[in-house]
Amino acid sequence: MNTTVPTSVYAQRRARMAAQLGANGIALIPTAPERPRNRDSDFLYRHDSYFYYLTGFTEPNAWLVVTGDGTSTLFCQPKDLEREIWDGYRLGPEAAVGALNVDAALPVNELDEKLPQLLENRDTVWFPFAIHQGLEGRVAGWLNRVRARVRYGALCPEQQSDLCAILDEMRLVKDAHEQDIMRRAAAISARAHVRTMQACARMLRAGQDVREYHLDAELMHEFRMGGSQYPAYSSIVAAGANACVLHYRADVAPVRAGELVLIDAGCELDGYASDITRTFPADGKFTGPQRTLYDIVLASQEAAAAATKPGARFTDPHEAAVKVLTQGMLDVGLLDRNKVGTLEDAIEKRAYFPFYMHRTGHWLGMDVHDCGSYVEPGEVGTVSERKDPLSGEIIKNRPSRVLQPGMVLTIEPGIYVRPGEGVPEQFHHIGIRIEDDAIVTPQGCELITRGVPVKADEIEALMRG
Numbered sequence: 001m002n003t004t005v006p007t008s009v010y011a012q013r014r015a016r017m018a019a020q021l022g023a024n025g026i027a028l029i030p031t032a033p034e035r036p037r038n039r040d041s042d043f044l045y046r047h048d049s050y051f052y053y054l055t056g057f058t059e060p061n062a063w064l065v066v067t068g069d070g071t072s073t074l075f076c077q078p079k080d081l082e083r084e085i086w087d088g089y090r091l092g093p094e095a096a097v098g099a100l101n102v103d104a105a106l107p108v109n110e111l112d113e114k115l116p117q118l119l120e121n122r123d124t125v126w127f128p129f130a131i132h133q134g135l136e137g138r139v140a141g142w143l144n145r146v147r148a149r150v151r152y153g154a155l156c157p158e159q160q161s162d163l164c165a166i167l168d169e170m171r172l173v174k175d176a177h178e179q180d181i182m183r184r185a186a187a188i189s190a191r192a193h194v195r196t197m198q199a200c201a202r203m204l205r206a207g208q209d210v211r212e213y214h215l216d217a218e219l220m221h222e223f224r225m226g227g228s229q230y231p232a233y234s235s236i237v238a239a240g241a242n243a244c245v246l247h248y249r250a251d252v253a254p255v256r257a258g259e260l261v262l263i264d265a266g267c268e269l270d271g272y273a274s275d276i277t278r279t280f281p282a283d284g285k286f287t288g289p290q291r292t293l294y295d296i297v298l299a300s301q302e303a304a305a306a307a308t309k310p311g312a313r314f315t316d317p318h319e320a321a322v323k324v325l326t327q328g329m330l331d332v333g334l335l336d337r338n339k340v341g342t343l344e345d346a347i348e349k350r351a352y353f354p355f356y357m358h359r360t361g362h363w364l365g366m367d368v369h370d371c372g373s374y375v376e377p378g379e380v381g382t383v384s385e386r387k388d389p390l391s392g393e394i395i396k397n398r399p400s401r402v403l404q405p406g407m408v409l410t411i412e413p414g415i416y417v418r419p420g421e422g423v424p425e426q427f428h429h430i431g432i433r434i435e436d437d438a439i440v441t442p443q444g445c446e447l448i449t450r451g452v453p454v455k456a457d458e459i460e461a462l463m464r465g
């Protein structure tokens with residue numbers, strides 16, 4: 001259970017959600033299942049983000065039921081001394097009412113008996129669609145039990161609605177408690193990147209065999225020393241050419257002096273993710289071509305950060321980054337002016353795409369790719385069509401989300417150079433990404449991950465030891 005946030009905060013979130021269910025609505029929110037890994041071992045347990053957002057409760061086998069009048073009922077594991085000896089402490093329904101600030105708590109083994117009663121005489125049942133395998137079937141089973149009682153005067157809900165539509169909008173704007181946790185998660189991750197860069201240079205200076213997994217271990221050390229429960233996603237530690245594989249993991253490749261290392265790693269703290277990428281020279285000194293591309297990526301990130309402010313669209317930072325990246329590609333000969341034309345032509349034709357093939361950011365929160373619509377809700381009907389210049393497919397454009405204070409997103413431009421016809425050899429196999437986490441503020445944005453330096457000179461200074 002998270003004790004850093006007062007239980008009243010979760011109660012207020014439940015009340016805000018309840019007010020949107022309709023007077024006769026009811027919402028069902030299960031937490032995540034435990035997942036077997038092999039034989040009788042489970043994967044490390046991670047609660048469901050929606051459930052946690054509304055309860056702060058981290059035990060498995062739990063459900064939250066909220067009715068339109070604002071009444072919250074928790075179903076959780078009953079106290080069981082024998083199970084607790086093996087698996088650990090359980091809060092239990094009796095203590096849960098006070099500890100979690102809910103109106104009622106019941107043992108989870110009574111779920112199938114109690115749910116049909118709770119669903120009776122409601123008009124709409126809300127639950128997260130397409131998140132929990134088998135949930136739709138369980139809801140159907142409970143509704144059938146209600147229908148069997150129609151001849152006794154019971155009314156059965158006639159509508160099912162996606163609860164994510166309500167919760168995604170709420171989660172998109174982070175309150176002060178969430179921002180505080182995210183700043184602390186970001187600070188731990190920043191320290192982990194600093195530690196890892198320094199360890200890399202130090203080990204190479206000492207003549208040691210440095211592998212990607214050694215650097216992964218340094219990250220994990222700092223995450224856990226900072227109190228983080230686990231990484232927010234599988235850390236990417238990519239030495240040399242591996243940086244051009246976007247979803248590479250930390251593997252066994254040797255880390256060599258003269259090559260770059262790309263690390264995309266962030267910890268999860270009390271249910272919230274951080275997400276940082278740094279690219280640094282393994283031995284602490286950029287080569288000329290590495291530095292040239294690095295400075296282009298950094299300039300594009302600065303342009304994207306400047307475009308991250310209230311009233312701007314979610315796509316504005318991406319467009320700002322693409323402009324700087326494409327200009328840089330033209331300047332250094334990655335793109336040939338004679339073939340792609342002016343900067344505007346190159347952007348229009350998406351000529352940068354072979355070297356920059358992903359978006360410049362995503363929402364960040366409890367999930368590393370957090371929920372929340374990227375389309376402005378009031379403008380979903382405003383559709384324009386264009387033909388993608390590369391695939392030829394028709395793309396429907398809807399107005400992108402307008403940024404507002406409290407939204408949190410990453411800013412992560414990059415350049416990835418695979419060898420190809422006309423690609424200058426000095427840049428072959430260089431992959432660079434720079435990623436920071438930004439909270440949109442009333443004035444602009446706050447980069448919460450700058451505890452780890454980002455300027456090339458500062459990285460070199462840090463790695464000199």
Ligand SMILES: [Mn+2]
Pocket residue numbers: 275362410412435
């Ligand atoms: Mn990211």
